[in-house]
Amino acid sequence: MSETFLTAPVDDRSARDLAASGLRLALVDTADSAAFDAWIAADFRGFHSERPTPEVLEEARGFLADRRTTAVYDDPATSPVGTVNSWVAPLTVPGGEQVGAWAISSVTVAPTHRRRGIATALLGSELRTADRLGVPLAILTVSESVIYGRWGFGPATFAGEWRVDTKRVRWAGADTPGRLAFTEPDEYRATATAVLDRVMAGRPGEIALSPYLAERLIGPLKGSEDPNRYRLVRYDSVDGEPEGFVSYIVKGNDDFTKHSVEVVYLAAATDAALLALWRFLLELDLVAEVRAYTRGVDEPLPALVSDVRGAKLASVEDHLWVRILDVPAALTARRYERDGELVLDVIDDLGFAAGRFRLRVADGAATVEATDAEADVSLPIASLGSVYLGHATAPGLALAGRITGDADALDRLFRTATPPRLSTWF
Numbered sequence: 001m002s003e004t005f006l007t008a009p010v011d012d013r014s015a016r017d018l019a020a021s022g023l024r025l026a027l028v029d030t031a032d033s034a035a036f037d038a039w040i041a042a043d044f045r046g047f048h049s050e051r052p053t054p055e056v057l058e059e060a061r062g063f064l065a066d067r068r069t070t071a072v073y074d075d076p077a078t079s080p081v082g083t084v085n086s087w088v089a090p091l092t093v094p095g096g097e098q099v100g101a102w103a104i105s106s107v108t109v110a111p112t113h114r115r116r117g118i119a120t121a122l123l124g125s126e127l128r129t130a131d132r133l134g135v136p137l138a139i140l141t142v143s144e145s146v147i148y149g150r151w152g153f154g155p156a157t158f159a160g161e162w163r164v165d166t167k168r169v170r171w172a173g174a175d176t177p178g179r180l181a182f183t184e185p186d187e188y189r190a191t192a193t194a195v196l197d198r199v200m201a202g203r204p205g206e207i208a209l210s211p212y213l214a215e216r217l218i219g220p221l222k223g224s225e226d227p228n229r230y231r232l233v234r235y236d237s238v239d240g241e242p243e244g245f246v247s248y249i250v251k252g253n254d255d256f257t258k259h260s261v262e263v264v265y266l267a268a269a270t271d272a273a274l275l276a277l278w279r280f281l282l283e284l285d286l287v288a289e290v291r292a293y294t295r296g297v298d299e300p301l302p303a304l305v306s307d308v309r310g311a312k313l314a315s316v317e318d319h320l321w322v323r324i325l326d327v328p329a330a331l332t333a334r335r336y337e338r339d340g341e342l343v344l345d346v347i348d349d350l351g352f353a354a355g356r357f358r359l360r361v362a363d364g365a366a367t368v369e370a371t372d373a374e375a376d377v378s379l380p381i382a383s384l385g386s387v388y389l390g391h392a393t394a395p396g397l398a399l400a401g402r403i404t405g406d407a408d409a410l411d412r413l414f415r416t417a418t419p420p421r422l423s424t425w426f
């Protein structure tokens with residue numbers, strides 16, 4: 001049987017590097033609940049979360065068992081001092097293709113063992129394993145933005161936090177026919193999952209969700225804060241087609257007329273669903289503010305309200321980071337909105353993707369071949385990751401010296417009219 005992301009052994013080089021400092025790199029058998037619980041608890045501790053209860057551990061074991069789960073041990077202690085997990089996630093790229101991307105999560109190092117090269121060994125192991133299995137790119141979402149550039153990741157999508165002062169605005173969008181109804185996760189789960197599949201396939205930057213990632217958007221996981229405050233509202237089109245939902249929490253304060261709403265997730269597979277669900281949120285009575293996180297920077301809210309300043313993009317942050325491992329495979333997987341030709345000189349200090357490539361785009365489809373012709377553009381692999389999904393990052397990177405040569409031509413070729421978006425964490 002050929003190797004898969006689950007069965008491939010740990011990377012030799014990382015295992016050797018760690019062994020030289022008395023540490024052991026190993027895959028965790030997720031069927032061994034004691035070992036898996038210790039790994040999950042170490043992951044929670046790494047992110048400063050509460051100690052997981054037996055109930056939380058049981059749920060997490062069920063949800064996370066299908067990931068490649070790696071630990072670093074300082075034997076004989078059974079609690080890992082380093083954790084990471086990974087799986088191959090279908091990433092939507094411009095043009096709508098879903099490309100298998102090596103998704104990396106749960107990178108933690110015990111504070112007792114920091115800055116001893118454990119993260120370096122874990123990331124090296126992930127990237128070399130992905131590369132060996134022929135996966136063309138790796139992706140992650142980050143808690144700190146300073147960590148992953150050194151491994152060739154570049155920020156490729158940006159996420160906005162929106163705040164709406166609902167006392168200040170009235171609905172100024174189009175009519176919202178269709179039907180809204182409260183529902184419960186247990187009765188709606190299968191439909192919600194189908195809606196999420198459409199949402200994730202419909203926008204570059206989104207990834208198809210595992211049951212765990214979907215579940216977090218539909219309802220509270222075990223151990224969530226305020227699980228009884230979650231509300232779930234579905235939207236069905238005029239024809240009765242399920243096209244969206246919103247999960248949210250209402251929080252109170254001293255003034256009963258000024259609750260605030262935190263949107264857990266707004267899923268809209270169609271424009272009609274997007275309109276109806278935003279309208280629902282903005283017209284909730286006894287609410288003064290609606291907050292939504294991890295939305296696109298192009299969320300159309302300002303156009304949907306009577307007072308543009310009542311709907312604010314409160315912050316914009318880097319969100320999905322992309323690390324290209326195979327330039328020809330990655331660049332031919334996406335489509336382009338303009339035709340053109342460029343010779344790219346790609347620099348990769350880690351050696352995965354370096355080379356000079358001629359990219360030719362005709363009728364939106366690319367061909368890529370190695371060349372020794374003079375380069376039009378020269379850029380480190382992290383910058384190629386940043387422009388890959390279509391976000392307009394090239395001008396800034398050129399100003400900063402992280403793209404040299406004809407950055408305008410690169411921008412024209414890679415940029416998409418609609419910016420990419422990833423609307424969840426993983």
Ligand SMILES: CC(C)(COP(=O)(O)OP(=O)(O)OC[C@H]1O[C@@H](n2cnc3c(N)ncnc32)[C@H](O)[C@@H]1OP(=O)(O)O)[C@@H](O)C(=O)NCCC(=O)NCCS
Binds near residue numbers: 046115117120
């Ligand atoms: C981030 C984290 C994984 C780093 O682990 P680590 O084993 O200490 O990292 P390493 O020893 O391999 O360091 C690799 C390099 O990254 C740098 N680095 C690591 N963490 C950094 C941080 N938070 N800020 C800035 N630089 C950092 C190190 O200084 C080192 O640089 P050098 O190669 O120039 O010396 C660890 O601090 C951690 O678990 N943090 C909490 C969880 C977290 O934030 N995870 C990231 C989730 S996306």
